[in-house]
Amino acid sequence: MDETCFRFERCEVRLAAREIVLDGRLQPVEPRPFDLLVYLIHRRDRVVTKDELLDELWPGQCPSPGVIARAVMKARQCIGDNGRVARLIKTVHGTGYRFTGSLLQGEPPSPQALQARPQPPAALPASRPVPRGRVPLALLPFENSTGQADLDWIELGLMSMVARALESDPRLQLPELSSLLMALQTLAPQAPPEQRMEVATRLLGARHAVHVAVSKEHDQYVLVYTVSSQPGQQRLVGPELTGLGQRLASSLTALVLDGDAAPASVGYESADPLVNEALARALQASGEHRWRTAVNLFKVVLDIEPLNTGAQLEYLRALSFLGDEAAFSLGERLLEQVRSAGQPRLAIAVHEALARAYNNRLSPQGLRHAKAHLAEAMRLADELNQTQERKSALRVLIGILIHERDFAAARQCLDEMERLHDAGGDVVEHVRFLGSFGLAAMAMGDPQRGLDIFRNVIGLTGQHRLQDLHAMTLLNAVYPCVDLGLLDEAVRNSESALPIAQSMRNLRLRTIAIERLSLLYRQRRSLPQMRRLMAEADQVETSAPVQNAFLLTARGHHAACEGAHEQAADMLDKAMAIFRDSEALLYVRDAIPWRVISLALSGQTEAAETARAQALELPGLGDDPTLHAALGHGQALMAHLRGDREAARRRLGDVAATAPAGMWRAYACLDGAWLAIEDGELDAAGTLLAGLGPWLTQHPVGLAVQARFRYAKGDCAAALQAPQGTPMPLEPVPVLPTAL
Incomplete structure (x- = not known):
């Protein structure tokens, strides 16, 4: 050979x-x-x-x-x-x-x-090679040493103004603010500047990390900055903070690039100090994802200076994250403005913001507009050799393609992202990219690959002490674990994520962890653990709608676990309404089947059928195979409750044969096997149980069905070896095992 x-x-x-x-x-x-x-x-x-x-x-x-x-x-x-x-x-x-x-x-x-074989369609135009020579620089949140609480906007607001000015120079590359904050979370809040700069260098791949402290002497502000690659400290003194920030941007550019060229202006600075302060406060709010506060502050700036380009751009970004309709008219006006001014880099940012706004609509026409804006953003990024901008647009495009179930194109985009990513040394970006890859694998119907990727990310985030990313990945890994029947691992991950979210005071992660655990405890039939979890939920105070929807979902699962299915259906309905209003349709999809089940079990079969039909009319969900499988299982439950065993078995067989790998297919197999055993068709039951793996060893329903199957085959000794507490009724039951 x-x-x-x-x-x-x-x-x-x-x-x-x-x-x-x-x-x-x-x-x-x-x-x-x-x-x-x-x-x-x-x-x-x-x-x-x-x-x-x-x-x-x-x-x-x-x-x-x-x-x-x-x-x-x-x-x-x-x-x-x-x-x-x-x-x-x-x-x-x-x-x-x-x-x-x-x-x-x-x-x-x-x-x-x-x-000659069919090839996947092209997802995007070929990009240029990854540009070399851009200098990675990390600007740390500024330290407010003035002693004045009303200057709290210095930390992220003034820092963001300086960062925007630095980013306008194509020779510099700064990490995303979210990545920077995640890296700094590996340290204690009062860690010394040397440690903060070391973390930025190590985890973000920065060649230069900059620490800035702002103090006040008499009527002058003093800005002292340290660059990790340079000895000593530098001082800037002036009467106004945002003017000092602009001087800092020019000094840093000259220092790290060995030249004296100042950054190009992007229209942020104003001759009015009050405007600059309002703009910095708005940027602070954006950095903290307080989008409504940011929008109101940007309005103040634009009421005074309506042609401030930088403020318009940031206002557009905030509106797009909020899903506000005002983003479309503003975006088109701003696009025309930057085109006529010959500012292609700003045009990239406007196109991406408009794409995010259209993406929030989740309508076919909106998604087409979003992809058109992203294509133009990537074309301009290629012309200017702007890798970061291309990657940012790709992230949005991948989400759209997965939503459209165009997996061939999504895979091509992921390959492109990986090629661009490998050019840098940013550990935070690396694990975030892998996390996106894992979510994509899940969406593409490959839970095993998704879980393998998530396990890798869990190891990396644990090793580098990236607590937020670690907790989020533990919670994301719950989905493939449940799809594969690995209930023990899913519970361990969620129970590990909850205390991390508590210690980080991250309400979003905390409410997600409570919601994930409630579903797992419901499936485990773990009422004592569920009650302790509800005591934890009662301690959470939040005004964020989606976070409250997570808590409502958890309380719905608790009510179902207690047998109060009418109450469960009501709580899930309220949670779904919040998710719909917040455009969080994936969470709507996850809650719908459980509401249908609770409506059916509470005797509201007509309402259950109406809810099932309405779910298929929701934009973006009508052709979702996971939702179809879940609702098919619901139809089988309703048929069984009506006493129509033949229809129930037929519907369960359809779901088992056509559904993607995951929880609802496994449920259909388990329930179908249960009915087949009751009907004495053991070969059919064995076929349905084949290949379920951990579902038969870790899930209460799987343990029950496996024990009943062995008993029916005459293997009483094996049936009796089922773990203590496993239900094994020998007479027909009023509902299917998964609904018990």
């Missing part, structure tokens, strides 16, 4: 050229995943342990725990082995990996024959 070129299935691995060809197309591949693939192919007769891979491919290094998993993931992508179950590079849990593909001899198929 030719050992200079390995051929298997649709692939060709060329060792001398270090190339991988899939379906006749050259695949982008990094050095380490290529070496790992070749190493596994050479040793395809055995399992290669993780320790061996570390010793051979990362000699003398101490890489993070997820580095092998990431290299394996990338190798699988290159050879088309990224389906729900990997076929070519098998994972041997607890040990390592093995290449199990069959190598071919002879000539590979011609590229013409391979390219």
